[in-house]
Amino acid sequence: MTTDKMFEVFNHIHEHPELSNEEYETTEYIFNFLEAEGFKPVKFKNITGLYCDIGDFSSGPVIGIRADIDALYQEVDGVKRANHSCGHDAHTAMVVQAMLALKDHEVLSDCGVRFVFQPAEEVGTGALDVSDEGIIEDMDYFFGIHLRPVEEAVSGTATPSIEHGSAASVEFRIIGDDAHGARPHLNYNAIEIGAEIVNMLSKIHINPVIPSSVKMTKFIAGGKSLNIIPGIAECGIDMRAQTNEAMDQLKDRVFDILNHVESFYGVKIEDVDFSKIVASESHESAVALLREGIVETIGEENCLEPVVTSGGDDFHYYTVKYPDLKGAMVGIGCDLKPGLHHPKMTFDHNAMSTGADILVNTVLAAAKGK
Known part of the structure; x- marks a missing residue:
């Protein structure tokens, strides 16, 4: 399917970065965009961010997919400002693209899918705040997604697990x-x-x-x-x-x-x-499903082994806090240089299409394996 809307979302969020817990315009933009596309998004009650459900939550597994929406604060060309140098703008765009691809898919009669647009990942509090909103308990699987530096994964490859410290x-x-x-x-x-x-x-x-x-x-x-x-x-x-x-x-x-x-x-x-x-505690079955999604999308030869990194991500609070939740985070190779959090970070934007397709194929695999 066309990726025009994915790039529309990416460009808007990239050009309008907001700091952790201040993602008011970002929340409003995503909410309005999804409503215009026929979805029924729900804003969180006590924090910025939102979530959106599609599918049948009574007939099969409930599958969650998270995008983080906040930006970093750093100096760019001599000006201190909010800046998307960690790829959260891309994560949000990929998740939106996956939503559009799954919207009318027949698989939704076999599962429910909850898309979570989480605030405040950069300060490490967003996942716990989202947990307090009471939307995690009924999920069986929860998948995160993150761009990877070129040293870990080149464009055209992906890893089914990022093992953060x-x-x-x-x-x-x-x-x-x-x-x-x-x-x-x-x-x-x-x-x-x-x-x-x-x-x-x-x-x-x-x-x-x-x-x-x-x-x-x-x-x-x-x-x-x-x-x-x-x-x-x-x-x-x-x-x-x-x-x-x-x-x-x-x-x-x-x-x-x-x-x-x-x-x-x-x-x-x-x-x-x-x-x-917290450090990652990825679930074996979630990693297996992401691996299946990667292989279906770009072939087994481009599916890497799990990446172990000293970086951190608050996504892992979900699986630590909810031991029965089967979670893991997919890493997308995109020739990202010179590194995450660099004020002038760049990456291959075409890799976003790959990431969105991997998410879709992972949902299909999870629904099929119910």
Whole structure:
């Protein structure tokens, strides 16, 4: 079928990016577009985003497909703004194209399909917020889709599973007192405390066969007066681990360090904000269905093995929170360069047609296997 409407959706969302939890115009645009195409979309009650059901939810499996709709905030050509450099504009367009292809398909008498347009993936909260809307519990399968960097998958290929790692961050403030530069005995230098934290982070060791890393990525202390020894600093730490168990170990060690620093230096660690995206726990049967969808679309020779990546995606909260939900995320090869989140990321737009067809063929395979 024609892809004109898919590119129409892509171009609009690409040119009108919105930040996480601020996707008001994006929600309205998708809602109005789907209504005009004869669908009956439903906006979420408490958050941005929406979902739309088609098919018979009483006669077969209920199959979910997710698109993420938010953009990143970054500097592009000297201007800080919202920017679709992670491919969410393409994900939304592919899912819309799959909806149009399935709209009047006879398979809908054998299954129900729920299309979820999720907000706030980039800040790691959207999946949990969507779960609170109460639309996940009645689904049997849930599939996500994501463009892949050229190093993982070239255009014309796809992987039936993206095995993301867990990503976490902790922000906090070191709270002590400033002192005169001539009297260093009257306080503890927040910069030196920060250096001590960096040193201690480098001494964290967990099972070396599980990829992991922990590092300080934010440190702000001091001001214009260089004769003041700063007692206050704003800090941030990034953590990565390929499994949820390893992430729990990293978190425990990091908080042990912060507790030690607080006690040893007599400062306060305050305004602690911890956030986490879980590692993937893909279901074998969901991966098998995506593999079938890929093979049907582009052939077995272009179906890659599952891709293991240290990146994260909050899609995996769904399968972790709902253990009976059979979920997995398909990765679309599209010659994406120079990388995800690069402000001038580019990819082969023709790969969107492949992605949409894979989603359609995966739904057909899931319905057939009921």
